[in-house]
Amino acid sequence: MNNCLCPPPPEFRINRIDDSKLKWLLLTMMRIREFEERVAELVIEKKIITPCHLYTGQEAVASGVCHALRKDDYLFGTHRSHGHYIAKGGDLKAAMAEMFGRATGCSKGRGGSMHLVAPEVGILGTSSIVAGSLPIAVGTALAESIRGTGRVTAVFHGDGVPEEGIWHESANLAALKRLPVIFICENNLYCTHMALDKRRVHDNLHRVAKEHGLESVVVDGNNVPDVYYAARDAVNRAREGYGPSFIECRTYRWRGHVGPNYDVDLGLRNQDELDAWVARCPIKHFAGFLVSIGILSKNDVEEMQRGVSFEIEEAVSFAVSSPFPDPADLTRYVFKGGASNDD
Amino acid sequence: MTIKSYAKAVNEAHEQLLASDERVFVIGQGVESPWCVGTTTLGLVARFGSERVIDTPISEAGVTGAAIGAAMAGMRPIVFHPRMDFMYLAMDQIINHCAHWYYMFGGRVNVPVTIRGIINRGNEQAAQHSQSPFAMYVHVPGLKVVCPASPYDAKGLLVAAVRDDNPVLYIDDRWLYTLEEEVPDEIYEVPLGKGRVCREGSDVTVVAVSYLVREAMKAADILASERISVEVIDPRTLKPLDIDLIVNSVKKTGRLVVADPDWPCCGFSEHVAAAVYSRTFNILKNPVQFVTLPDAPVPAGTSLEKAYFPDKSDIFQAVKHFFAE
Numbered sequence: 125m126n127n128c129l130c131p132p133p134p135e136f137r138i139n140r141i142d143d144s145k146l147k148w149l150l151l152t153m154m155r156i157r158e159f160e161e162r163v164a165e166l167v168i169e170k171k172i173i174t175p176c177h178l179y180t181g182q183e184a185v186a187s188g189v190c191h192a193l194r195k196d197d198y199l200f201g202t203h204r205s206h207g208h209y210i211a212k213g214g215d216l217k218a219a220m221a222e223m224f225g226r227a228t229g230c231s232k233g234r235g236g237s238m239h240l241v242a243p244e245v246g247i248l249g250t251s252s253i254v255a256g257s258l259p260i261a262v263g264t265a266l267a268e269s270i271r272g273t274g275r276v277t278a279v280f281h282g283d284g285v286p287e288e289g290i291w292h293e294s295a296n297l298a299a300l301k302r303l304p305v306i307f308i309c310e311n312n313l314y315c316t317h318m319a320l321d322k323r324r325v326h327d328n329l330h331r332v333a334k335e336h337g338l339e340s341v342v343v344d345g346n347n348v349p350d351v352y353y354a355a356r357d358a359v360n361r362a363r364e365g366y367g368p369s370f371i372e373c374r375t376y377r378w379r380g381h382v383g384p385n386y387d388v389d390l391g392l393r394n395q396d397e398l399d400a401w402v403a404r405c406p407i408k409h410f411a412g413f414l415v416s417i418g419i420l421s422k423n424d425v426e427e428m429q430r431g432v433s434f435e436i437e438e439a440v441s442f443a444v445s446s447p448f449p450d451p452a453d454l455t456r457y458v459f460k461g462g463a464s465n466d467d
Numbered sequence: 468m469t470i471k472s473y474a475k476a477v478n479e480a481h482e483q484l485l486a487s488d489e490r491v492f493v494i495g496q497g498v499e500s501p502w503c504v505g506t507t508t509l510g511l512v513a514r515f516g517s518e519r520v521i522d523t524p525i526s527e528a529g530v531t532g533a534a535i536g537a538a539m540a541g542m543r544p545i546v547f548h549p550r551m552d553f554m555y556l557a558m559d560q561i562i563n564h565c566a567h568w569y570y571m572f573g574g575r576v577n578v579p580v581t582i583r584g585i586i587n588r589g590n591e592q593a594a595q596h597s598q599s600p601f602a603m604y605v606h607v608p609g610l611k612v613v614c615p616a617s618p619y620d621a622k623g624l625l626v627a628a629v630r631d632d633n634p635v636l637y638i639d640d641r642w643l644y645t646l647e648e649e650v651p652d653e654i655y656e657v658p659l660g661k662g663r664v665c666r667e668g669s670d671v672t673v674v675a676v677s678y679l680v681r682e683a684m685k686a687a688d689i690l691a692s693e694r695i696s697v698e699v700i701d702p703r704t705l706k707p708l709d710i711d712l713i714v715n716s717v718k719k720t721g722r723l724v725v726a727d728p729d730w731p732c733c734g735f736s737e738h739v740a741a742a743v744y745s746r747t748f749n750i751l752k753n754p755v756q757f758v759t760l761p762d763a764p765v766p767a768g769t770s771l772e773k774a775y776f777p778d779k780s781d782i783f784q785a786v787k788h789f790f791a792e
Binding site for chain 2: 198229232233234235241248253257258259261262263264265266268270290293294296297300301456457458459461
C-alpha cells in the first residue's frame with residue numbers, strides 16, 4: 125500500500141476532561157463533517173462554485189486544537205479551513221453564505237471558500253497561499269508578546285508547508301523571539317496530488333521543526349483527545365512565555381485535494397489506502413468510545429447528529445435566501461476610510 | 468523650527484511616533500547597524516529597548532509577514548528593508564497578503580502597517596543593489612505608496628503613513644539624506660494623497676518624483692534664465708495620486724514632462740501621462756515627454772552609472788524639446 129501508515133484504530137485515553145468537554149469534541153467534529161459533506165453535495169449540484177478544499181476525515185485536528193484555545197486567542201488557516209473556522213466558533217450561516225458568494229457571507233462574498241474570517245472569535249483570516257499565513261501568525265504572536273497579554277496564536281498548515289522557505293523563516297523567528305505561537309501541521313500525507321515520499325527524502329517534519337527550536341511532538345491526528353492534550357500543553361507553554369510549539373497531526377483527507385472527488389479514479393492514490401483511513405474515522409471511533417464508557421447512549425449520538433443536520437440545513441437556507449453583493453460595491457473595501465473606496 | 472537633514476527628519480519621526488503611540492514598533496534587518504539604515508534608526512534601541520525596536524535575521528518575507536500580522540492585531544509596525552531590491556523576497560506577503568487582506572475579508576480586518584523601502588544606489592553597486600521600483604507597487608490595489616523628496620515631507624509623510632489604517636509603502640531615498648531644510652520640532656502629518664506645487668510656472672508642468680524633484684528645481688532655475696517658466700509638482704504620494712493638482716497645472720501650461728527615476732514600461736510616468744491625456748487631450752500643445760531610467764538593469768561602472776541615472780540636464784533637455792524649432 126503506497127505511502128500509507130495504516131496505523132491501528134485510535135485508542136482513547138482520557139484524563140481530567142469532563143463530560144461536557146468530551147461531548148463538545150464529538151459535536152464539533154460532527155458539525156464539521158456535516159458541513160463538509162453538505163458542501164460536497166452542493167458542489168456536485170453546481171450550486172456552489174467557489175473551489176472547496178474539504179476537511180472530511182481531519183475533523184479531530186481542528187476540534188482538538190481549538191478546544192485548547194480561548195475565544196480571544198488567534199487562529200490562522202489555509203485554503204482548507206472550513207473545519208478550523210467551525211471549531212473556533214465561527215458562525216455557520218456566515219460561512220455557508222460565503223460558499224454561495226452572498227453579501228451575508230463572513231467575507232461579504234469577497235473571499236469564497238478559501239478566505240474565511242471571524243475576528244469576533246479570533247480568526248483574522250485564512251490564506252490560500254501555501255505557508256502564507258505562517259509569518260502573519262508569528263506577527264500576531266509578536267504583537268501579544270510586546271503587549272504582554274498572554275493571547276496565543278494557532279496556525280494550521282499542511283505537510284507541504286515545510287517545503288516552502290517562508291516556513292523556515294517563520295519557525296526560526298518564532299523560536300528566536302520565544303513567541304506564543306503554535307504551528308499545527310496537518311500531515312494528511314498528500315500535498316495536492318503528491319504523496320509525501322515523492323516530495324521529501326525523509327518523513328521527518330517534526331524533527332525539522334525541533335531543530336529550529338520549536339517544542340515538537342507527533343500525535344495521531346484521528347485521535348481527538350490526543351490532539352487536545354498536545355495542544356493544551358503547547359498553549360500552556362506559549363501562554364507562560366516558553367515559546368512556540370509544533371504539533372504534527374498524522375491524519376488523512378478522505379476527498380481529493382479540491383472538490384468532492386476522491387482522486388482514486390485519477391490514479392493519485394489507491395482504494396485500499398482510502399478504505400483503511402475511512403475505517404479509522406475519527407468521529408465513528410470517538411462516538412463509539414463515548415458510548416462504551418457510558419457518557420453517551422447510541423440514542424444521544426443519533427440525537428446529536430439530527431441536531432447538527434438541522435443546523436447545517438438552516439445555514440444552507442440562510443445562504444440561498446441571502447442577497448448577492450451589490451455590483452455597485454465592487455471596489456468597496458479596497459481601502460479603509462479616508463481614501464477612495466471608503467467603507 | 469530647526470534646520471534638519473532628511474535623515475534626521477526620518478529619525479525624528481520614528482522617535483516621536485514611538486514616544487507618542489505605544490502601538491508603534493520598528494522591525495527590520497539591521498536596525499542596530501548604522502550603515503544599513505543610514506542613521507535613520509540611530510538611538511532608537513537605546514531609548515525604546517529591543518522589544519520595540521527589533522533587529523531581525525535577514526528573512527525578508529518572514530519579517531514583513533510578522534509586521535503584517537502584528538498590524539492585524541492592532542499594532543502600528545514600521546517594517547523596513549535596507550534596500551528596496553531585497554523587498555522582492557517579501558512580494559508574496561506584501562501583495563497576496565498585506566494589500567489584499569482588507570478587501571478579501573470584506574473589510575473585517577485591516578492592516579495598518581508601514582513598509583519602509585529604502586533606495587540605496589550609486590557608487591557602483593550594480594543591478595541588485597540600486598533599484599527604485601515604485602511602479603510595481605503602485606500597480607497593486609490596496610497599497611498606498613509615498614515617496615518623500617524633502618526633509619519636511621520625509622517626517623510628515625512617515626507620521627501620516629503610520630497613522631493611516633491601511634498598508635502604506637514609504638520609500639525614502641538615500642541620495643536625499645543630506646538634504647537640509649527647516650523641519651518643525653513637533654510631530655506633524657503631511658496628508659497622504661496630496662501633492663505639492665514646489666514652484667509655480669506657466670509654460671511647462673514638470674511632475675517629478677524622489678531625487679528628481681531637486682533636479683527639476685535646478686533645471687527650472689536654468690530654464691527661467693531662458694524665459695521658460697516651469698511649474699514643478701511633487702506628487703509626494705504616488706497612490707492615491709493627486710491627479711487634480713497635476714491636471715489643473717497642465718490645463719494652465721499645456722505641456723507636461725514626467726520625471727520618474729524608475730523603469731519606463733508601465734511605469735509611474737506612463738501612468739501620469741495616461742491620466743493626463745484622458746482628461747486634457749484637446750488642450751495639450753505637445754506630446755508628453757518622459758525622463759526615466761532606461762529599460763535596462765542598473766550597471767556598476769561609474770561611467771555607465773552616470774549615463775544611467777537622469778539628472779537636471781535630462782529634464783532641461785525634455786523641456787527644451789517643446790521649444791525646438
